Amino acid sequence: MTPQSTNSIGLTGSPEPAVVLPQPGSSGIRRRICDTTGLPICLDAQLFIRINAVLAIVCLLIGGIGAILLALTRWQTIHLLRVDWFYRILTLHGLNMLIFWILFIEVAILYFVSTSLLKVQLFSRKVAWVSVIMMFVGAVMVNVTILVGKADVTMTSYLPLLAHPAFYLGIILVAVGTLIAVYNYFATIYVAKRDKTYEGSVPLVVFGATAAAIIAVVTLLHGAVVMVPTFLHSLGWIAQPDPMWYRLIWWGLGHQSQQVNVCAMVSVWYFLGTMTTGARPINEAVCRSAFVLYILFINLASAHHLLVDPGVGSTWKIWNTSYAMYLAVLASMIHGFTVPASVEVSMRAKGYTKGLFAWLTNAPWKNPGFSGFFLSLLIFGFIGGITGVTLGTQQINIIAHNTMRIPGHFHATVVGGTTLAFMGLIYYVVPLIFRRDYIFKPLARIQPYLFATGIMMLSLGMSFAGSMGVSRRSWDIDGAGSIYGPAAHLMLGVAGIGGILAFLGLLTFVLLTVGTVLFGRSNVGRKMDDWGTPKPLVAKVAAASEHQSTRGTMVLAIIFLISFAVYYFANWKALADVWPVR
Template sequence: MAVEKLVNYKQDNRLPLTISKKEARLYLSFIVFAFVALFIGGLMGLLQVLVRSGHFTLPSWIDYYSILTVHGVVLGLVLTTFFIIGFQFALMGKTVGISDRQRRLGWLSFWVMAIGTIMAAITILAGRAAVLYTFYAPLQAHPAFYIGLALVVVGSWIACFVNWHQLAVWKKKHPGEKSPLLAFMVCINMAMWFIATLGVAATVLLQFIPWSLGWTATINVLLSRTLFWYFGHPLVYFWLLPAYMAWYAIIPKIIGGKLFSDSLARLSFILFLFFSIPVGLHHQLTEPGLDSTWKFIQVVLTFMVVIPSLMTAFSMFATFEITGRKKGFGGLFGWLKHLPWKDVRFLAPFIGMLAFIPGGAGGLINASYQMNSLIHNTIWVTGHFHLTVATTVVLTFFGISYWLIPHLTGRTLTKSINRLGIIQTIFWTVGMTIMSGAMHIQGLLGGPRRSSYSDYGGSEQAAEWGAYQMAQAVGGTILFIGIILMVYIFIKLAFFAPKGNEEFPIAEEEENAEPTPMWLENWKLWIAITIALILFAYTIPIFDVIQNAPPGSPTFDWPIGNS
């Protein structure tokens, strides 16, 4: 009987739901906000690399650390979070549907997040929140910055509950059936996001806001950093898992293939949920006050995430090979040659996949107890960040945009826009290769991150760094051209492309695939294991940090007055 229901579900899933115009406006609003953030954050990034080259000086009314904060917050938090929530809303609407009440709550999520973002942005641009992306204490921002961040988190929580309710309603109507794969993936990602943001919400609400308002004179710096990185590392996987959703369930359709294994995809997401959160201490390996035993335990847990990453790589290349061979392309690499390289919906995400190979290798170095001491606080880490998030994730998001935006606006991806998209992808790949590569090399030579200084008093090291800083400026300029092209493509797809019906590609599962075990949807078990791992990894370290806290740190007005 259970197998029968699984088979029936497969047949029903070949007829995905239609997205109404009211729904499309909600989903598109998040994505429009994300592309505005892309342009603003990209411009700030361009200014940074020009300053670091040593051949460009900012006007006196612009502070380097303010634009650095804008770049990190707007691209790392705003662009990604808004795009992800809009994309995930679209996936849920397409696979399980959305009610009028859920849609209204979706709009509430959007406006709360938008208001919070604007509040934080105003304080940064006014020079009252030059605290960088990580907003480390004892640097202090205006209270509106922290309140704005809290609103962004609360707004995202509303989206979490809407997505979970959408799946719950669907499951109530389809008892005994496995949930649609994409809906399952979205709810896993939102569960991870909700659990992770409890840490940053706690430090912002209980530490930073009272401190910035003057209600408390000091702040426990180590506790604030520990709670931030409890959130900061799973944030990376919150960015990455939507890209994995596209790789697993959308790219196979685009290349004319089918999903390799529904079970493997679900299991990989469950493992990401387990091993993405209880590992934040590997970002604090050089910080005193944290017991080295717990740092080592979290390093081991960090390396466990390699397992679902390799499962994903195996699944994707199995899909590519099976699809190519079914089409009659033989030989060792014949299937690879005949992938749709001229289709930007495939090309951009595929380059993102390739970038994750060196990006993942760099992540292993960052998380290694010994090697981390070599690259910690160097610009190597910035280069790694741009390989993983700014290449793997962002290129996949661009690939999604080429079909999602015209689908939501009732337009089509034309051949000319597709060609322009390929050019944009090449610009992005070349620019990021030059810039990120130079950052990695300069980092190995000791070049610092989070700093505007390019010469350090004319030292010998500065001369050695000069060529790499200039390469970063060249790569960053090429990247900004890519951003301008992408914004133009977005406007074209949203408002000027010919009217039509662009496909919302969702892959079917292979006909001979084994039925997905129903135990994979044991949500209570997966959440319980996740919480147990978190309690194991964090209870004693946080207790120690609180119990053995040194005298709190007062406000520190560097590099400019922030209070």
């Protein structure tokens, strides 16, 4: 990797003695300069980035093991787990993959962007210790409670299903620990602003991370409102909260937590675009406005989980899943254009100008950081985004609710989108934070493709099976007789094969990462090994690169819109077939 401008993101750490550098308004901070990016690295932040990253990988592995067990159970031909263990592992998988793995890595991202990009010390080591200890203890409590059979309630844990009090207390500890980390982040930004450690507006990646942190605060407050009374009820201290109230407030936690992921994921896209191709946002004002749309409207979009619930009215449902949701979707579409457009502008400025897609075909596809983020963008947009908007439409939701189309959608967004992007990020985190170059680089180069292929097969298999009526969260679809045709079983087989490939990709990633941290070659005192960056074809890279053509990205956007229109109207046709007019 060649050094990029300091507007990019670098992640480093070092066992060597700290260098104390001056900072306005203070006597100095403990930090070092990244050998690769030239960015300052706060050594206090570095410690907690490492700790949170390690815990994130552990949770990813636990969730991944749960995923393969579930995939081989829903594949009716294999049907691996007993019914009790199916729901036990379903609970374990959901919480580790959707909550714990992502929260730990997002806390690491917050600590990095607030200290390195703003050139400031982490606000408080003590606060960071309290945060990570609470999150760790909470995650352990939840996982142990699940595995001993005291919390077979799935991730949503809808009342009147009731788990052991330790389950709810563990979730509360993780939520409060995360909230404390977010406080540390905001306090660090305040110190940077007070001491004027940066000029002008905060970098775009910091802006995106701040949007994620703001949404996280609202999300965690919903969690406190719903989990504290449920915890007290599990102790027998208060009466059972109303189940409809629980569902309404829980989705303020459940859906919004995934939108924290979206903000963090998009920030990682911008980061990796810069680090792998030298891309810079083509219009920062537009990009920032899209993050603001997330803050204002993403919570309203969570209504699509409640479209068949009688506890809320039709007017509320229609407003939140039409006008309000479309504004949140608009934000994703803006980023979905500006990220590849920035890559196109950068590549064309380097001389890759032939035709519509020379910039794309000559991109560094052998770099797992680039392939991870770009495949993440494609899967999130073309599969997760298109299905999400469609399933969020009230009328269409009637024929899709509680079918496997729903997990087919969010596996494309959270796994194919967020997790794959974070994997691409970690291919830079480990060399720069742990200061070890990756082992078995040829294997690392193919890992994103293996994982992405598996997730696409898994998601599409689930979605098509759901279109044939196969329900989600069901242990056995043939228990009352064979009511599904061979096509549904074929799609479950496709999902099962995809689950196997995705698990192999995940396991490869974990083994490579752990092996590198333990046995990788040290890069202390030098730049990290080059994953592969595109070489300029021209003697002088165009200075006004932001004015270069983005016609290739425009064609991709048109293909996306056509794909969306076809899928959307196909669903209206399927709805019309339910109530035929004769």
